[in-house]
Amino acid sequence: MKYISEYRDRGLVHDYGAAIAALVTRPWTLMEICGGQTHTIVKYGLDQLLPADVALIHGPGCPVCVTDAALIDQALTLAAQPDVVFCTYGDMVRVPGTATDLLSVKAQGGDVRLVYSPLEALALARRHRDRQVVFFAVGFETTAPATAMAVHRAAQQQIDNFSVLVAHVLVPPAIEAILAAPDCRVQGVLAAGHVCAVTGYDRYLAIAARYQVPIVVTGFEPVDILQGVYRCLRQLEAGLAEVENQYARLVSRPGNQLAQQLMAQIFQVVPRGWRGWGTLPQSGLGLRDAYRHLDAQVRFCDRLRGGVQVASPESLCIGGLVLQGRKQPPDCPAFGTRCRPEHPLGAPMVSTEGACAAYYRYRPASSAPLPSLATQQPGAGLP
Numbered sequence: 001m002k003y004i005s006e007y008r009d010r011g012l013v014h015d016y017g018a019a020i021a022a023l024v025t026r027p028w029t030l031m032e033i034c035g036g037q038t039h040t041i042v043k044y045g046l047d048q049l050l051p052a053d054v055a056l057i058h059g060p061g062c063p064v065c066v067t068d069a070a071l072i073d074q075a076l077t078l079a080a081q082p083d084v085v086f087c088t089y090g091d092m093v094r095v096p097g098t099a100t101d102l103l104s105v106k107a108q109g110g111d112v113r114l115v116y117s118p119l120e121a122l123a124l125a126r127r128h129r130d131r132q133v134v135f136f137a138v139g140f141e142t143t144a145p146a147t148a149m150a151v152h153r154a155a156q157q158q159i160d161n162f163s164v165l166v167a168h169v170l171v172p173p174a175i176e177a178i179l180a181a182p183d184c185r186v187q188g189v190l191a192a193g194h195v196c197a198v199t200g201y202d203r204y205l206a207i208a209a210r211y212q213v214p215i216v217v218t219g220f221e222p223v224d225i226l227q228g229v230y231r232c233l234r235q236l237e238a239g240l241a242e243v244e245n246q247y248a249r250l251v252s253r254p255g256n257q258l259a260q261q262l263m264a265q266i267f268q269v270v271p272r273g274w275r276g277w278g279t280l281p282q283s284g285l286g287l288r289d290a291y292r293h294l295d296a297q298v299r300f301c302d303r304l305r306g307g308v309q310v311a312s313p314e315s316l317c318i319g320g321l322v323l324q325g326r327k328q329p330p331d332c333p334a335f336g337t338r339c340r341p342e343h344p345l346g347a348p349m350v351s352t353e354g355a356c357a358a359y360y361r362y363r364p365a366s367s368a369p370l371p372s373l374a375t376q377q378p379g380a381g382l383p
C-alpha cells in the first residue's frame with residue numbers, strides 16, 4: 001500500500017527514534033497542531049519513544065473542539081425549528097453547547113441529519129424545497145473549500161431554501177496567538193499537512209521568522225511525525241527557525257490555488273470565537289456580502305436573537321487550555337471520571353480528533369508520568 005505502509009514501518013520508526021536521541025543535547029518542547037497528529041502520537045506511543053528531554057504538546061487543530069459554544073447554541077436553536085432540516089458532520093452531534101447537544105435535539109424531534117459533505121446538504125435542499133436546509137459549516141481550511149463550493153452552487157442555481165451556519169476557522173492566527181503568549185513554551189511547530197495542502201505554506205514563513213520558531217509541515221503517519229520532529233529538532237539544535245516541508249508528497253509551497261480562489265470568492269476573513277479560548281482577530285471565515293442571503297445567521301436572525309441556554313455543563317472542562325497546549329488531558333480533574341466519551345463534558349472528549357478522546361482511548365491511565373525511553377519498548381504500539 002504505497003504511501004501508507006512505508007510510513008508505518010517499524011524499522012524506520014526505530015531509526016528515527018535513535019536519530020532523535022543522538023541529535024538532542026538539551027530539552028525542547030514542540031507542538032503538533034493537528035488533532036489527527038495527536039491521535040497518531042498517542043496511539044503509537046511516539047511521545048514515549050522520544051528522549052525524556054523532548055516534550056510534545058498538543059495544539060488547537062481539532063475542528064470540532066474549537067467550534068465556539070455560542071455557535072453550537074445557535075445550531076441547537078436552528079435544529080429545533082420545525083421547518084428546518086439541520087445538516088452536520090457526525091462528530092458535532094454530541095458536542096455540548098451551553099446546555100444540551102444536537103443529538104438530544106434530534107431525540108426531541110429535531111430533524112438533524114449527518115452528512116459527509118455540504119454538497120449532500122445542498123442535494124437535500126433540492127429534494128425538499130418546502131423545508132429550510134441548514135448546513136453547519138465547521139472546520140479549518142481543509143473543509144472550507146467544500147463549503148465554498150456548496151455556497152457557490154446554491155447561489156448559481158438559486159436554491160433559496162439552503163443556508164450555511166458558518167463556523168470555519170483559520171490555523172495560522174491560532175498558531176500566532178499561541179506563539180505570542182508571554183508564557184509560551186512552544187519552541188518548534190509541526191504544522192498540519194492537510195491544511196497546507198490547501199493553503200500552501202508561504203504564510204508560515206513570516207510566523208517562523210517573527211517568533212524564531214522552526215515550523216515543519218508534517219503528515220499524519222508515525223514516520224511522518226517522527227521525521228517532522230527530527231527536522232524540527234535539527235533546526236533547533238542548529239539555532240535555525242525556518243519552514244520545512246516534510247509532507248512534500250501532498251503539499252506544495254503555493255498549495256491548491258483553485259481551492260484558494262474559490263474560498264476567496266465566497267469568504268472574507270472575520271474575527272472568530274474559539275471554544276474556551278475567546279475571540280481571535282482575523283481567525284475565521286464568514287460569507288461575503290454577495291452571499292449573505294445564504295448565511296443562516298442572517299436568514300434566521302429573528303429566531304437566533306436573544307440566546308437560548310442557561311446551564312453550563314462545560315464549567316469543569318479545561319478544553320480551551322488543552323487546545324492551546326497549556327494543559328494535557330490527564331491534567332483535567334474530570335478526565336476519565338466525570339468526563340468520558342459516553343458522557344462528555346467538553347468537545348475534546350467527543351471528537352475523533354480530540355486530545356482527550358485520544359488519551360481516553362489509547363492511554364486511559366495516562367495520569368501516570370510518561371515513561372522514559374529507557375523503560376519503554378520503542379514503537380511498542382506499532383503494527
Ligand code: SF4
Pocket residue numbers: 316317318319322329332333334335336339340344345346347348349350356
Ligand atoms: S477531559 Fe473532558 S472535561 Fe476535561 S478537558 Fe477534556 S473534554 Fe474537557
